[in-house]
Amino acid sequence: MPDGAHAAVLVADDLSVSFQTSSGLRHVVDGVSFAIAPGEQVAIVGESGSGKSVSTLATLGLLPPSARISAKKVELNGEPLLRAAEARLAELRGTEISMVFQNPMTSLNPTMTIGRQVSEAVAVHDPSVGRSALNTLAKRLLEEVGVPNPELRVTQFPHEFSGGMRQRAVIAMALAGEPGIIIADEPTTALDVTVQAQIVEVIRDLQELRNVATVVITHDLGLVAELAERVLVMYAGRIVEETPVADLFDRPAHPYTRALLQSRPSTRGRHGRLATIPGLPPASADAVPGCPFHPRCEYATDTCKTESPALTRFEPGRASACHRYRDVLNLEPRGATERPICAAPREPGDVVLKIDGLTKRFGAVRAINGIDLELRRGETLGLAGESGCGKSTLARLAVGLLRPTSGRVEVGGREISSLKGRALRDARSGIQMVFQDPTSSLDRRMTIRKIIAEPMEIAGFKAPQIETRISELIGAVGLAGHFLDCRPSELSGGQRQRVGIARALALDPKVLLLDEPTSALDVSVQAQVVNLLEDLRRESDAGHLFVTHDLGVLRHVSDRIAVMYLGRLVEIGRCEEVFASPRHPYTRALIASNPAEHPKYKSSEKFVATGSPPDPANIPSGCGFRLRCPLADDSCAADIPNLEPVSDTGHRVACHYRTDLNRLNALATRSCEITES
Amino acid sequence: MGRYVFSRFAQALVVIIIVSIIVFLIMYLVPGDAVTVLAGPDPTPELVEALRVMLGLDQPLPVQYGKWAIAAMQGDLGTSPIIGRPVSELIWSRLPATLELAVAAILVASVFGILVGVVAAQRQGTWVDATITAINSFVLSVPNFWFGILGILCFAVWLGWLPSGGRKLWSDGPLLALSYLIMPAIALALDSIAMIARLVRASLLDELSRDYVTVARAKGVGQSRLMRRHIARNAAIPVLTVLGLRFGQMLGGAVLIEAVFNWPGLGRLTVEAIKNRDIVLVQGTLMYFIVIYMTVNLLIDLSYGLFDPRVRSSVGGKV
Missing domain, CATH: 1.10.3720.10 (MetI-like)
Known part of the structure; x- marks a missing residue:
């Protein structure tokens, strides 16, 4: 039993959950115990399938009927929940415990007003509260979570809210019944970076201002650093480590925690190769004898293969489920000394992709509004931006899937934007794309061999030639040859993405266009794919255009980065230079919005851009960012700033204040600390 | 909303016009017409011709359609030659x-x-x-x-x-x-x-x-x-x-x-x-x-x- 259980809001003791599936019983949670004290800030961290969401949903009785739940005890404020009647559970939900879910786009009822949904938790539990009192409550709650103009907003429907505003409404909803504990399941994962930062602030405010315990469930260690005092790390349905947040980052006591931390690319400096965790988590919690992590663990001994380690308390507030936790604690912390910064940019090669004055409109929507860009051989250009900024449209224009409204795209010196039919097909072989979702971008009826062969068949390669190339490619992306006869469903997400990369490389393209290639993957798998892409670039000499919203990955892979906002580039330059001294307020907002990498960097004074990007069908005059920019004045509304150089290394910025460092630094970005360290 | 109602209404109208032309024409593609029935077995060519003029079948198709459509819009769908009563009444x-x-x-x-x-x-x-x-x-x-x-x-x-x-x-x-x-x-x-x-x-x-x-x-x-x-x-x-x-x-x-x-x-x-x-x-x-x-x-x-x-x-x- 964890400490302080006597005063706990929510207690689970030896909780196990399994699901009846067509392939037998699948154990998802395996003997998990925790106790959440009043007002405590806890994070449960783990990768997908670790059982972190299921264990909390089980306590509330929100799992589907196919779930089998067993536990010695599950209690909310001392009241047993496990065998409680559904009606009693419904009474407790929303008043004593409530939840915030991941995707605000789907977690609101599209046919009910926001006001009613926010106040519903009160309405269902206390029918005596009148309509006007409910309405007042909804307005007050929306105001508390920072929804402007609540008077109007309560009467609106979810589709009239942006993603960030919806998530605020979902949080307001969770607060309505004044619960003692709120469980937030990946509350920022579906949101854009700058909006994520706003939601983090909302949650932090309620942690400070209301005496409510919060449990944040996440895969993102950054969010843990921002929002938790105490952390539970889950792997394969078990808690493998329990620790105060600072110790998690400085002295992890489980090899899995340590590996997770090391496989994370950092925005705070560029290191060598990312550490990876070999293999995959087990499909079912009981699939591996001994310690469930031992097949992937570099410190595993024979004992680990046979004896399952119990969660052992070794210091007040700290516990680890590892036979060798003492050795792990004494390992060198990861530091810059261990991994030298590899800064020196490569010799610039020929220009392989040239984009000139590119614009694209879809009716009234102005997706791309004049972009000039050059990508050189052997270079990785990282393209950052939030949803709706036009980065995917730009990628589609570059591969000739869309025709530009004006401007041109040249691949290897050949203009492709005006080509048609066969000529376009031939030219396209010079530029290939890797997509975000490896599951939907591979035809599930084709074998891997066929998927990789297809581009070569179209390009008219001969059969023996194709066969040789396929074995080269499958080796190059680090997959064993026997995968060639499998279908995508037999592969894991990371393996599928490797196939997507092999397919893109088949025709030896001059340009590889990577559209969020790691976003759908777990941290440890993401590191494998990032390393693979690094290796490939070194060997193949193709230029990489790497589109992502993840600044850590971006900083890790890029030689240069370009920042996009509302269909324009607002800043471009060498990666180190842009991160060390960002000159566009939007770039500063993006960097500052990235969750802290360590609790010691968590700051309440960082620059969080307000609002969300405007609708591309209704772009403001002048600078697109001015409505969210604290520096904006009349000149920003009057004319659109051009990309102007701020150094002789090609660092260019589209902001009137690009040289006004005093005012820029007053925005308080964390990037400034990086320059000094 | 008004614009939506109007455009849906216009769409419906276009469909009705197109279908009405098809309905009108299709009956001419089917062998045999009212004349065959009214004239009985072995009619004289004169009787057939007289019946055709009486029913307006001697006129060009667009004219026949035009007359029919205009009348239809006024609620007059013609008179059944067989039963001898107005169609709308039937x-x-x-x-x-x-x-x-x-x-x-x-x-x-x-x-x-x-x-x-x-x-x-x-x-x-x-x-x-x-x-x-x-x-x-x-x-x-x-x-x-x-x-x-x-x-x-x-x-x-x-x-x-x-x-x-x-x-x-x-x-x-x-x-x-x-x-x-x-x-x-x-x-x-x-x-x-x-x-x-x-x-x-x-x-x-x-x-x-x-x-x-x-x-x-x-x-x-x-x-x-x-x-x-x-x-x-x-x-x-x-x-x-x-x-x-x-x-x-x-x-x-x-x-x-x-x-x-x-x-x-x-x-x-x-x-x-x-x-x-x-x-x-x-x-x-x-x-x-x-x-x-x-x-x-x-x-x-x-x-x-x-x-x-x-x-x-x-x-x-x-x-």
């Missing part, structure tokens, strides 16, 4: 019977369809659900008129509880009228019940698996409120669509059911017109059917806005 005289049957059938179909669908969804995966699904498949695979005949056999011939066919007016006594209406209405509604039950079940299960339902449960919304306040409205749209389409079809007259039960509706009027090669009457009933069908469709489309606020606010701009 349709008008049959309309009450068809309307009565259609309204009764659609009421039966919605009440029982929704009821059965809800039960199946709530008992998903149990024997109740399986039995309902099996019965639904059976009902959908057997034509309506077969159930009609079976009904007559059971309730009229063997048990003698209900009349075997015909129609009585409500002014003759509601119970009497109802006893004539009940069997054809149920027979006509049966496949709609099955179809709607299936749809309601799928639609409810679909909504039940959505995130907002978990969210609502997490804030303490109980099962019955969940169904009433959250799910019903969202699940209604597909059901509404099918109900509307079915009702549109029923208003055109249920040919087979009317024949089985000797119900004096529009379906039988159309069949008789085709049998007699009464082109004018066939054109008239077809046009009536198309206009009614398009109108019902239009009303359904417009009613989406009542259920889904996204339709209300998006229809201003795009169509």
Whole structure:
């Protein structure tokens, strides 16, 4: 039993959950115990399938009927929940415990007003509260979570809210019944970076201002650093480590925690190769004898293969489920000394992709509004931006899937934007794309061999030639040859993405266009794919255009980065230079919005851009960012700033204040600390 | 919203015009016309010619269509040369019977369809659900008129509880009228019940698996409120669509059911017109059917806005 259980809001003791599936019983949670004290800030961290969401949903009785739940005890404020009647559970939900879910786009009822949904938790539990009192409550709650103009907003429907505003409404909803504990399941994962930062602030405010315990469930260690005092790390349905947040980052006591931390690319400096965790988590919690992590663990001994380690308390507030936790604690912390910064940019090669004055409109929507860009051989250009900024449209224009409204795209010196039919097909072989979702971008009826062969068949390669190339490619992306006869469903997400990369490389393209290639993957798998892409670039000499919203990955892979906002580039330059001294307020907002990498960097004074990007069908005059920019004045509304150089290394910025460092630094970005360290 | 209504209305009008041309032309492609029937066997060429002039068949097709269309817009669908009465009057005289049957059938179909669908969804995966699904498949695979005949056999011939066919007016006594209406209405509604039950079940299960339902449960919304306040409205749209389409079809007259039960509706009027090669009457009933069908469709489309606020606010701009 964890400490302080006597005063706990929510207690689970030896909780196990399994699901009846067509392939037998699948154990998802395996003997998990925790106790959440009043007002405590806890994070449960783990990768997908670790059982972190299921264990909390089980306590509330929100799992589907196919779930089998067993536990010695599950209690909310001392009241047993496990065998409680559904009606009693419904009474407790929303008043004593409530939840915030991941995707605000789907977690609101599209046919009910926001006001009613926010106040519903009160309405269902206390029918005596009148309509006007409910309405007042909804307005007050929306105001508390920072929804402007609540008077109007309560009467609106979810589709009239942006993603960030919806998530605020979902949080307001969770607060309505004044619960003692709120469980937030990946509350920022579906949101854009700058909006994520706003939601983090909302949650932090309620942690400070209301005496409510919060449990944040996440895969993102950054969010843990921002929002938790105490952390539970889950792997394969078990808690493998329990620790105060600072110790998690400085002295992890489980090899899995340590590996997770090391496989994370950092925005705070560029290191060598990312550490990876070999293999995959087990499909079912009981699939591996001994310690469930031992097949992937570099410190595993024979004992680990046979004896399952119990969660052992070794210091007040700290516990680890590892036979060798003492050795792990004494390992060198990861530091810059261990991994030298590899800064020196490569010799610039020929220009392989040239984009000139590119614009694209879809009716009234102005997706791309004049972009000039050059990508050189052997270079990785990282393209950052939030949803709706036009980065995917730009990628589609570059591969000739869309025709530009004006401007041109040249691949290897050949203009492709005006080509048609066969000529376009031939030219396209010079530029290939890797997509975000490896599951939907591979035809599930084709074998891997066929998927990789297809581009070569179209390009008219001969059969023996194709066969040789396929074995080269499958080796190059680090997959064993026997995968060639499998279908995508037999592969894991990371393996599928490797196939997507092999397919893109088949025709030896001059340009590889990577559209969020790691976003759908777990941290440890993401590191494998990032390393693979690094290796490939070194060997193949193709230029990489790497589109992502993840600044850590971006900083890790890029030689240069370009920042996009509302269909324009607002800043471009060498990666180190842009991160060390960002000159566009939007770039500063993006960097500052990235969750802290360590609790010691968590700051309440960082620059969080307000609002969300405007609708591309209704772009403001002048600078697109001015409505969210604290520096904006009349000149920003009057004319659109051009990309102007701020150094002789090609660092260019589209902001009137690009040289006004005093005012820029007053925005308080964390990037400034990086320059000094 | 106004612009949306207008554009949907314009679309419906274009469809009606195109279909009216097809209806008009198709009757000329079918061999044999009213002249063949009116002139009797072995007519003289003079008689045929005289009849053609009398019916306006000697004029160019566009002129014939123009005259016909203009008259039709004024409610004049011509006069049946066979029966010798105006088509609109014939349709008008049959309309009450068809309307009565259609309204009764659609009421039966919605009440029982929704009821059965809800039960199946709530008992998903149990024997109740399986039995309902099996019965639904059976009902959908057997034509309506077969159930009609079976009904007559059971309730009229063997048990003698209900009349075997015909129609009585409500002014003759509601119970009497109802006893004539009940069997054809149920027979006509049966496949709609099955179809709607299936749809309601799928639609409810679909909504039940959505995130907002978990969210609502997490804030303490109980099962019955969940169904009433959250799910019903969202699940209604597909059901509404099918109900509307079915009702549109029923208003055109249920040919087979009317024949089985000797119900004096529009379906039988159309069949008789085709049998007699009464082109004018066939054109008239077809046009009536198309206009009614398009109108019902239009009303359904417009009613989406009542259920889904996204339709209300998006229809201003795009169509």
